[in-house]
Amino acid sequence: GEDVEQSLFLSVREGDSSVINCTYTDSSSTYLYWYKQEPGAGLQLLTYIFSNMDMKQDQRLTVLLNKKDKHLSLRIADTQTGDSAIYFCAETRRGKAAGNKLTFGGGTRVLVKP
Amino acid sequence: DSGVTQTPKHLITATGQRVTLRCSPRSGDLSVYWYQQSLDQGLQFLIQYYNGEERAKGNILERFSAQQFPDLHSELNLSSLELGDSALYFCASSVLGDTEAFFGQGTRLTVV
Numbered sequence: 001g002e003d004v005e006q007s008l009f010l011s012v013r014e015g016d017s018s019v020i021n022c023t024y025t026d027s028s029s030t031y032l033y034w035y036k037q038e039p040g041a042g043l044q045l046l047t048y049i050f051s052n053m054d055m056k057q058d059q060r061l062t063v064l065l066n067k068k069d070k071h072l073s074l075r076i077a078d079t080q081t082g083d084s085a086i087y088f089c090a091e092t093r094r095g096k097a098a099g100n101k102l103t104f105g106g107g108t109r110v111l112v113k114p
Numbered sequence: 115d116s117g118v119t120q121t122p123k124h125l126i127t128a129t130g131q132r133v134t135l136r137c138s139p140r141s142g143d144l145s146v147y148w149y150q151q152s153l154d155q156g157l158q159f160l161i162q163y164y165n166g167e168e169r170a171k172g173n174i175l176e177r178f179s180a181q182q183f184p185d186l187h188s189e190l191n192l193s194s195l196e197l198g199d200s201a202l203y204f205c206a207s208s209v210l211g212d213t214e215a216f217f218g219q220g221t222r223l224t225v226v
Binding site: 031033035041042043044045048088090100101102103104105106107 | 116118145147149156157159162169170172204206208213214215216217218219220
């Protein structure tokens with residue numbers, strides 16, 4: 001079955017880089033996502049990567065995908081206190097038959113210390 | 115602001131009762147999704163609608179039902195509520211049935 005795993009917690013100093021890791025089991029995954037959830041807020045789509053890509057960069061965010069190992073990471077450069085949140089990795093097999101069901105990991109709580 | 119609107123933001127109700135959660139998708143989006151976020155289960159996909167028709171179904175209980183109306187808003191009906199139904203219920207929408215989804219702020223349901 002589908003499963004997405006993340007580490008529970010990451011502590012990082014302001015200005016340093018954060019790396020959040022995620023592993024998934026479904027080799028049919030077509031898109032992999034990173035969402036951010038701040039306290040009391042909804043899920044904010046940060047970025048996503050198609051499964052035939054290895055890397056995607058978007059300003060301070062870099063997504064790396066190792067499809068062979070089914071490993072996804074999100075690097076946040078120059079981490080700020082506003083980056084403190086829970087980060088969710090999610091995967092989907094898009095398509096008319098599969099719809100667009102997202103399978104989420106348990107979330108990684110990132111704490112940025114000044 | 116994602117453009118997805120959910121009402122109400124908070125709901126407190128008693129066991130055995132029925133509630134309706136409402137979702138207005140982003141302008142132009144045809145598909146809506148419902149997710150449940152709880153401490154023990156994490157984020158779970160419930161159901162997806164596309165242009166008024168059910169597209170995909172997840173771990174949605176028989177006590178729960180949903181629909182998408184002609185104006186594309188959606189409602190999630192939860193009945194015979196139990197304490198374990200207390201959770202944050204998210205709606206998301208996407209342009210088509212298989213494009214990236216944007217989430218609302220959620221409805222926090224507390225069953226007492």
